Amino acid sequence: MINVIQLGLGPIGQRLTRYLFEREGIQIVGAVDPDPQKVKKDVGEHADIKALGVSISPNLDSCAAIRQADVAIISTVSFLEKMEVQIREVADYGLDIVSTCEELSHPWKTHPECAHRINDYCKEKDISCVGTGVNPGFLMDYLPSVLTSVCREVKHIKVERIQDARPRRKPFRDKIGAGLTGTEFEENRGAIRHVGLPESVHMIAEAMNWKLSEVSETMHPVFAEKTISMDSGKVQEGDVAGVRQVARGYQSDSEVITLVFKAAVGIEESHDSIHIIGSPTFTSTIDGGINGDIATSAIIVNAIRSISRAAPGLKTMLDITAPAYFSGVNA
């Protein structure tokens, strides 16, 4: 049995709580969120399961079960600077860490100093730490890297994640700007962007041992070609349906990695596809694509086993064993 503390009890933290609760081999022993509205609530009731006898603490120090815990799940922030402080707090208690923090998925090139500080601290405290999720963490970086295992040569990797945002939760649709006017989109660029594409480019490059001369990222609105209905309202024709982001990695003048992330309400043919140009050249496709809301929480839970087995330090998906779904935990 692996004992887990859940840090962060927003919508994703609540979903994680449900997935952790139902997973054989895992036990939720603690929960932390500073929000006064949540503190002292039972974490199971907060996540719409049932009372689990585990109340939400405002911080780790006041979490009664801290000494029984093996792993902390952190679903609080997307950005590394804020994450570093939280990692240190958890590391001080000797817990391994799995986090949804997008920038933590591969911070070695985007935030090298911070990555090295985190790595050093994890080693000092003898814990291992990984940031993962469906994207970044799996579909656009780890899975393409894994697929190149059958290649004699790789010249170019192109990944497309094209998804209809209608089945996703509302915060996701808000994040991609669905329903904004073009002007509002431009005014809110900083808040809209999907975080993690450059990290994914760097993860693939590390897997291939490619030195990149440049990594670029662009973001454009996708406009609705007709009025589109969602469960939370409508997107009018001509307004923003979502976003298209493209990240590219170059060696000298050649583009060797291309990641296309397009999420918008009204897309008819969602898919995740990985094109590998090399020997052999092939395309791996998941028609319909992977629902990110389920997948992100699932991979976090699945990574618990892998991080428990990992050597101390800051890890990426490339450094741990395949996190595969598991039922129960043993040797």
Next chain:
Amino acid sequence: MINVIQLGLGPIGQRLTRYLFEREGIQIVGAVDPDPQKVKKDVGEHADIKALGVSISPNLDSCAAIRQADVAIISTVSFLEKMEVQIREVADYGLDIVSTCEELSHPWKTHPECAHRINDYCKEKDISCVGTGVNPGFLMDYLPSVLTSVCREVKHIKVERIQDARPRRKPFRDKIGAGLTGTEFEENRGAIRHVGLPESVHMIAEAMNWKLSEVSETMHPVFAEKTISMDSGKVQEGDVAGVRQVARGYQSDSEVITLVFKAAVGIEESHDSIHIIGSPTFTSTIDGGINGDIATSAIIVNAIRSISRAAPGLKTMLDITAPAYFSGVNA
């Protein structure tokens, strides 16, 4: 730079030699094959590259570069009993091992005593050892396991590898019985079967932490519906075009793993597909499928880096980091 010795210089060993030679970060320092026709030949010339200044030795003891080597590639036998002796010899020299031996890919359930002996010996000699290839080793076991990383629940995994044998090398077509009559097929069942499907079932089960109550395997000939031309002759209508093997894993009465391997000359729509029934349910498909001749040798070369980083012992693909293609080797 990783220094490698190639053991076994049949067609696959020769292909491996070519792939090892061209790979940045890897150097071939020795080659071993007991065949008197090959001994003392330059391994590069034997593999149709060019003279590499490395001659083929009849055994490890007479291999001059043995003390400089880091990793041994063993492409000699498919069956574990014969493999064990060879692993011990290599382990005595302290080299890590990557092998094409199908039964080595996951011997823990099919040959548990032998697997434990190999594991103990590898640990004693402080080396790590893995058996891999495109199948078993990747397409029908490791890749499906990796894909379940995004799953909240998995109920059933079905993998289909359906391939036209026409573009494959002749030994492969012979191995699947292409060109035999139905009677000849039945007389040669033992020699025909593709080795490794039960190993793949067990690898997936280990990834999921599923206890299987039963693993079964069936093999049937696939008959040519019309006369089919190959570069090495013809398969007459009504004769054997290839083989269809199905391995199944059960929990109690439920079939939870289904692996369908069909290889025959004349198949029009080759593909590799992985169906995961659970949450989410999805299908990942590679149209055209992965050419096994290239892929098996490629993944062996790609696994060198992963095995170099692994802790001592007998490993499976589940225990090592993703072997991704790489160009050059460094930290």
